[in-house]
Amino acid sequence: MSNVPTKPVSTPPAESNDFPGRGDPRLIDASKLKAEVKNVSFFYGTKQVLHSVSLPIPQHTITALIGPSGCGKSTLLRCFNRMHDLYPGNHYEGEIMLQPSGIDQAPINILSPDVDPMEMRLRTGMVFQKPNPFPKSIYENVAYGLRLRFINNRSVLNERVEFALRSAALWDEVKDRLHHSAFKLSGGQQQRLCVARALATDPELLLLDEPTSALDPIATSRIEDMMFALKHKVTILIVTHNMEQAARCADFTSFMYLGQMIERGHTSQIFQTPKNPLTEKYLTGSFG
Numbered sequence: 001m002s003n004v005p006t007k008p009v010s011t012p013p014a015e016s017n018d019f020p021g022r023g024d025p026r027l028i029d030a031s032k033l034k035a036e037v038k039n040v041s042f043f044y045g046t047k048q049v050l051h052s053v054s055l056p057i058p059q060h061t062i063t064a065l066i067g068p069s070g071c072g073k074s075t076l077l078r079c080f081n082r083m084h085d086l087y088p089g090n091h092y093e094g095e096i097m098l099q100p101s102g103i104d105q106a107p108i109n110i111l112s113p114d115v116d117p118m119e120m121r122l123r124t125g126m127v128f129q130k131p132n133p134f135p136k137s138i139y140e141n142v143a144y145g146l147r148l149r150f151i152n153n154r155s156v157l158n159e160r161v162e163f164a165l166r167s168a169a170l171w172d173e174v175k176d177r178l179h180h181s182a183f184k185l186s187g188g189q190q191q192r193l194c195v196a197r198a199l200a201t202d203p204e205l206l207l208l209d210e211p212t213s214a215l216d217p218i219a220t221s222r223i224e225d226m227m228f229a230l231k232h233k234v235t236i237l238i239v240t241h242n243m244e245q246a247a248r249c250a251d252f253t254s255f256m257y258l259g260q261m262i263e264r265g266h267t268s269q270i271f272q273t274p275k276n277p278l279t280e281k282y283l284t285g286s287f288g
């Protein structure tokens with residue numbers, strides 16, 4: 001891979017870690033980055049929607065992307081799994097450096113043309129706004145990504161499917177009907193199934209695009225509990241319009257506006273003492 005740098009991913013600027021936070025920031029080691037967005041610009045054809053965005057993503061944390069509709073949150077999220085490559089004419093500039101989980105592995109630039117987009121989709125699980133299970137059984141939904149990796153051994157599949165369903169806090173509810181259609185699950189269960197499907201291939205990053213916007217408060221709370229439990233295993237990036245959800249769940253929050261990263265920092269700093277007037281206006285409902 002020609003574009004693989006040899007130096008480690010750099011540490012985040014002090015501003016993202018120099019204030020007291022929600023939870024205890026002493027428990028968050030923000031110096032260890034799982035990924036780092038560096039000067040990323042993105043174009044749908046000739047339309048530029050991201051303008052030199054930078055964002056450090058500490059490992060084993062939840063980072064929320066907030067901002068008004070159309071500011072580029074989902075576009076940024078989809079850069080991580082190279083979804084934009086599915087449509088001709090789109091192009092990226094800049095780098096998203098990913099620090100692989102393996103010891104002594106060099107960081108890779110997700111956006112490098114030398115990196116296989118399919119590989120990135122397997123290494124970064126994604127969950128969308130509306131639950132989108134495949135028209136298959138519960139079991140086969142979770143096994144799908146494993147089969148794409150040519151894992152067909154029944155006992156290995158059984159083990160990985162159970163582990164993913166347990167991680168997504170769904171196992172107890174479905175263990176007796178694994179071979180029933182996924183469409184027979186409730187909306188909240190279907191969304192947890194989509195999380196299990198995303199987790200089955202042991203992703204390095206979990207990308208959640210408004211994962212609870214179609215769910216009721218109880219199902220939302222189960223997804224949030226699950227995120228808390230999961231962040232010790234996988235680094236999470238979530239797009240949300242729900243400010244309370246960002247304040248409840250995220251260790252770090254990033255505010256975007258018109259395709260630019262306006263401000264990022266520990267969630268409590270962003271909500272309590274935003275440094276940029278635009279952030280404050282957005283959070284107080286003056287626009288958006």
Ligand SMILES: Nc1ncnc2c1ncn2[C@@H]1O[C@H](COP(=O)(O)OP(=O)(O)OP(=O)(O)O)[C@@H](O)[C@H]1O
Pocket residue numbers: 044047049067068069070071072073074075076
């Ligand atoms: N396939 C596309 N082709 C052209 N422009 C697009 C495409 N998808 C999104 N856009 C534009 O890119 C900009 C950013 O959209 P994006 O969906 O990333 O914003 P967002 O912040 O996630 O919005 P929302 O909160 O409403 O989901 C918008 O102006 C949108 O119209």
